[in-house]
Amino acid sequence: ETGVTQSPTHLIKTRGQQVTLRCSSQSGHNTVSWYQQALGQGPQFIFQYYREEENGRGNFPPRFSGLQFPNYSSELNVNALELDDSALYLCASSKQGTDTQYFGPGTRLTVL
Amino acid sequence: AQKITQTQPGMFVQEKEAVTLDCTYDTSDQSYGLFWYKQPSSGEMIFLIYQGSYDEQNATEGRYSLNFQKARKSANLVISASQLGDSAMYFCAIPYGKSTFGDGTTLTVKP
Numbered sequence: 001e002t003g004v005t006q007s008p009t010h011l012i013k014t015r016g017q018q019v020t021l022r023c024s025s026q027s028g029h030n031t032v033s034w035y036q037q038a039l040g041q042g043p044q045f046i047f048q049y050y051r052e053e054e055n056g057r058g059n060f061p062p063r064f065s066g067l068q069f070p071n072y073s074s075e076l077n078v079n080a081l082e083l084d085d086s087a088l089y090l091c092a093s094s095k096q097g098t099d100t101q102y103f104g105p106g107t108r109l110t111v112l
Numbered sequence: 113a114q115k116i117t118q119t120q121p122g123m124f125v126q127e128k129e130a131v132t133l134d135c136t137y138d139t140s141d142q143s144y145g146l147f148w149y150k151q152p153s154s155g156e157m158i159f160l161i162y163q164g165s166y167d168e169q170n171a172t173e174g175r176y177s178l179n180f181q182k183a184r185k186s187a188n189l190v191i192s193a194s195q196l197g198d199s200a201m202y203f204c205a206i207p208y209g210k211s212t213f214g215d216g217t218t219l220t221v222k223p
Contacts, residue, residue, distance in 0.1 A: 002156075033211060042116075042203055042213035043157070058210055088155055092207070099145040101207050103157035 002026055004093050004104035012110045013081050021076045021107045025093030031055070032074040033101060034066060035090040043090055049074055050096050078109075086111045114139045114206050118214035125194045126222050132179070133189045133217045135204030141165075144206055146187040148178070151201040151216070160202075163187055194221045 003026035013019050025032050031050045035043035045058035049068035063079040072093070078085055088108050092101035115138040125131035137146065148160045163171045163178045171178040179188040191198055199221045205213040 002159075033207075035211070035213075042205075042215045043211075044213075045211040048211075056210060090155075090157060092157070099147070099208050100159060100162060101147075101211075102159060103149075106155045108155070 002093075002102035002104065004091065004102055006089075006091055006104040006107050008107060009105070010108045010110075012112065014112050015081055015083060017081050018077065018079045019081060019109060021078075021089050021091075021109070022073070023076070023091035023093075023104055024073045025091075026102050029093035029095050029102070030072050031094045031096045032068055032072065033092045033094070034074070034076045035092065036060070036085075037088040037090060037106075039087070046076065081111045083111050085109065114141075114210065114212040116204050116206065116212050116214035118204055118217050120217045121215075122218045122220070124220050124222060125191075127196060128193055130190060130192045131194055131219065133191070133202050133204075133219065135187045135189065135214060137185050137187060137204070137206060139206060145208070146178070146180070147205045147207055148176070148187075148189045149203045149205060149213075150198075151203060153200070157203070161189065191219075196221050196223060 005024045033048040034046040037043040047057040052068045067075045088106045090106045092103045094101045117136045144165045146163045150158045161173045177190045201216045
């Protein structure tokens with residue numbers, strides 16, 4: 001196990017709703033990255049947080065937003081959910097200055 | 113911009129045999145790292161092996177080794193003595209900057 005935890009494990013929402021996903025990073029890690037993984041595809045980078053600031057963003061619209069807290073845990077918020085937002089959402093923690101990211105078990109979001 | 117290409121959507125290997133999973137990449141950075149991750153059906157992404165662009169030796173971690181050919185921009189993963197538990201999806205990635213993953217290769221190990 002990596003020590004990275006995510007909650008909830010599964011979530012079902014309807015189109016137009018809002019959702020918050022949570023991630024606790026591995027001890028000693030100060031950087032959190034979020035990914036969206038559609039079925040049968042590789043993870044797509046959403047954004048990264050370092051010291052409570054966004055530190056890089058992929059090609060996702062502004063309705064995908066995040067937060068990082070002083071204890072380095074993080075939230076991913078998605079507003080105005082669309083059917084295509086159905087995916088596995090992965091968070092990964094790392095130490096700034098190192099490349100190795102350690103992943104949590106993911107949150108599987110279904111949008112109906 | 114970074115790009116990772118994994119050209120083998122699915123691979124089969126007999127138990128105890130070796131298998132090579134292909135990965136080619138493109139990056140404009142001079143210094144970079146290449147990673148391989150394993151994703152079982154449970155969904156968790158498991159770090160396997162890392163190769164730095166300036167490393168002179170190919171990386172090895174137990175049964176995993178990386179065949180790194182910088183001039184060809186390839187970083188193939190070799191799994192020796194395949195086990196049934198190796199059946200999973202495997203991703204090649206450059207996970208920094210705008211982290212980039214390939215589309216993965218599904219490996220099935222046959223008994």
